[in-house]
Amino acid sequence: MEEYTLTTLEYDHIKQDIMGYAVSYAGREKVSGLQPMSQLPQIYRAMQETQEAKNILEKGASIPLPSLEGIELVMSLMGTGYLFREDDLTAVYTFLHSCTQLRKYMAGKGDLAPTISSYAASLRELPAVQSEILRCIRHGRVTDEASRELEKARRRIGVVKERIQKKIQGIMSRHQAILQENLISVRNGRYVIPLKKEYYRQVKGSVLDYSTSGQTVFVEPYEISGLQSELEALQGDEAREEAKVLSLLSEMVERESAEIGMNIEITGTYDFIFAKARFAVSIGGISVELSEERHTRIRGAKHPKLLESMIPLDIEIGRSFRTLIITGPNTGGKTVVLKTLGLLTLMVQSGLLIPVEPGSRFGIYNRIMAVIGDGQSIEQSLSTFSAQISSLVRMLEAADPGTLLLIDELAAGTDPGEGIALSTAILEELSRKGASVLVTTHFNELKTFAAGTPGFENARMEFDPLTLQPLYRLTIGLAGQSYAIEIAEKLGIASQVLKRSRELLLSQPMRQESPETFAQNVPSIEPASFQNADCAESEGQDDVGAKLGQQEELEKRLEGRTGEEADCIGEIQEHSPDEQAVDDEAMAGSAGTGAHVSENGVGTAHAGESAEDDQGRSQFAPQEEPASETQKPPVLNARKPFEIGDAVMVTSLGRVGIICEAQDGRGMLGVMVQKQKLRINHKRLKPYIAKEELYPEEYDFDIVFESKENRKKKKIMSKRHVEGLTITHRPDDYS
Numbered sequence: 001m002e003e004y005t006l007t008t009l010e011y012d013h014i015k016q017d018i019m020g021y022a023v024s025y026a027g028r029e030k031v032s033g034l035q036p037m038s039q040l041p042q043i044y045r046a047m048q049e050t051q052e053a054k055n056i057l058e059k060g061a062s063i064p065l066p067s068l069e070g071i072e073l074v075m076s077l078m079g080t081g082y083l084f085r086e087d088d089l090t091a092v093y094t095f096l097h098s099c100t101q102l103r104k105y106m107a108g109k110g111d112l113a114p115t116i117s118s119y120a121a122s123l124r125e126l127p128a129v130q131s132e133i134l135r136c137i138r139h140g141r142v143t144d145e146a147s148r149e150l151e152k153a154r155r156r157i158g159v160v161k162e163r164i165q166k167k168i169q170g171i172m173s174r175h176q177a178i179l180q181e182n183l184i185s186v187r188n189g190r191y192v193i194p195l196k197k198e199y200y201r202q203v204k205g206s207v208l209d210y211s212t213s214g215q216t217v218f219v220e221p222y223e224i225s226g227l228q229s230e231l232e233a234l235q236g237d238e239a240r241e242e243a244k245v246l247s248l249l250s251e252m253v254e255r256e257s258a259e260i261g262m263n264i265e266i267t268g269t270y271d272f273i274f275a276k277a278r279f280a281v282s283i284g285g286i287s288v289e290l291s292e293e294r295h296t297r298i299r300g301a302k303h304p305k306l307l308e309s310m311i312p313l314d315i316e317i318g319r320s321f322r323t324l325i326i327t328g329p330n331t332g333g334k335t336v337v338l339k340t341l342g343l344l345t346l347m348v349q350s351g352l353l354i355p356v357e358p359g360s361r362f363g364i365y366n367r368i369m370a371v372i373g374d375g376q377s378i379e380q381s382l383s384t385f386s387a388q389i390s391s392l393v394r395m396l397e398a399a400d401p402g403t404l405l406l407i408d409e410l411a412a413g414t415d416p417g418e419g420i421a422l423s424t425a426i427l428e429e430l431s432r433k434g435a436s437v438l439v440t441t442h443f444n445e446l447k448t449f450a451a452g453t454p455g456f457e458n459a460r461m462e463f464d465p466l467t468l469q470p471l472y473r474l475t476i477g478l479a480g481q482s483y484a485i486e487i488a489e490k491l492g493i494a495s496q497v498l499k500r501s502r503e504l505l506l507s508q509p510m511r512q513e514s515p516e517t518f519a520q521n522v523p524s525i526e527p528a529s530f531q532n533a534d535c536a537e538s539e540g541q542d543d544v545g546a547k548l549g550q551q552e553e554l555e556k557r558l559e560g561r562t563g564e565e566a567d568c569i570g571e572i573q574e575h576s577p578d579e580q581a582v583d584d585e586a587m588a589g590s591a592g593t594g595a596h597v598s599e600n601g602v603g604t605a606h607a608g609e610s611a612e613d614d615q616g617r618s619q620f621a622p623q624e625e626p627a628s629e630t631q632k633p634p635v636l637n638a639r640k641p642f643e644i645g646d647a648v649m650v651t652s653l654g655r656v657g658i659i660c661e662a663q664d665g666r667g668m669l670g671v672m673v674q675k676q677k678l679r680i681n682h683k684r685l686k687p688y689i690a691k692e693e694l695y696p697e698e699y700d701f702d703i704v705f706e707s708k709e710n711r712k713k714k715k716i717m718s719k720r721h722v723e724g725l726t727i728t729h730r731p732d733d734y735s
Contacts, residue, residue, distance in 0.1 A: 021275035024068040026268025036349035046351020052113035053277030066098035093133040124259035150241035192218040285353030294363030311472040321457040328461030329483040333472040334440040366402035401434035447479035645691030
């Protein structure tokens, strides 16, 4: 895997978190060397090891893992002839004793963890080394029992020290008046008495030291000098005997260096495995299925760094499509999707357990590459676009069926027209090479391209247009909108700038909408609306399976609409004040009859249209008649009145909405636009798609327009009268 990709996807952060659970230097070294693997058997075994360790931890057991404190230094000095000190040999004994405990502990875990428990059988207890170190060294000191000569030397030392102290006590009793304090001190290993500065010459002896203040002089009396020399000689004998013992123990440890090294490797492996298991417990990680066919199906995934705040992610790629184009608003979570999928895939291929729901499956890739962030570099003279293209060059060269590519905002840093063309060509080439690709974009043309190209699929990040809050929920099969102006308004852009931007947006020609983009604006075919069918089912409505079947049928119908028809019914033209006045008068005159004036006020027919074309239009399309050569007045055309459920174009907003309330006496209708209810004059609406083309016969529109609470109330009212139970529709329900 590329180091750049590992850094981009924050793989090193995961390793740092795991390292915090390791207790030994050997375990930390293994965590530091952790890398994603590409061979299925290796990945499966590593994941199985982690799962077994997690099983042990979940039983509440305390694992007797050696800390290896001091062993690293001992192993580094092996073979150098170094004479190990008492603390070094004590560390060896502690380690070997812990290995004995670990072996016994894991031997009892064969049923719970058959794989990792077998590793402990290779641990060497070295009982002879343990017992000899324990006999010769205790509390960090060589014991008297270590050798007979050492025991004799220490016994003689004790006798001489006793004689010295008796003599000093006699001297101090004779010179009590000139003592600074009545105690025996030791300076540089020799016994001395503390005398006042003014009188120290009254005692014959050698001055060995002064106090910090200079008021006390430490004198070694000549009377004990001989005994002091004898004591030093005996202490030399003691040191030589101790060195002999340490040398024998060092040789014994050296002879077993290979076995000790093997024990360190095994215990380091256990430390590494249990560190991964503890990390898995901390993030709620589980094992997943592995797919050699590179079919990834994730359910309820969360980024390990966003466990508390992230909405669980569902995503699938590699079966019916290998390229997923993700759209949606800025700050909506598109980049988080890329990073979550990329990081979790790296973790799986490293044998780690990940925070997903059971049933998740991950494809195994030979190479994972990511281009996320602008990648600008002043030193390398790279702009955002140049940096991304440099990475895309490597992707195009490396792409094959075993490659997963994650691309954020493809070709967004250049001219939109050229960027769209380049993006399409790059995606086609990556698809031709069989790579699995996830790409985020704001280009509408890529949404349309994905909707009509085999092997490609759209997905969107859900967004609440009322609260302007991202929902961080990915929906596969539908394209999303950017909501750039709405988000800019929320973040504080000046109102005059927003007003002008909306004017400019409405003045642009309507861009072609893919069926998925239109579906986002039609509540009846949104996944969220069909989720409401779950509530309806509990209230006696049709089952959810039937609703989902209807949804698929509606989407097929939308996909079947021709581009010519979409252009015809989706076009919005700006009227001059005079034309608008004529249009308003004509609409007012036709209010009682349902007549309609053509968009430009003149009933001209489209050139070249055949009778079959006219019959093939929506039942809402105006039936225009040829205008007389001598007469140019507006021609009124009969039109079916709007009905609840009809899709209409709101010309003042440039948005598609759904009629949710019938026309009143003032010509106002209720229209739901992106889940927001508005009251709009019928003259500001243009027919788009009849309800018969969108919904099944006898479709329950309460699922779309009514709240869950009101639907429950209606259910109760249909069965019996309940005192005080009311359903209130307030005027402020409409904006």
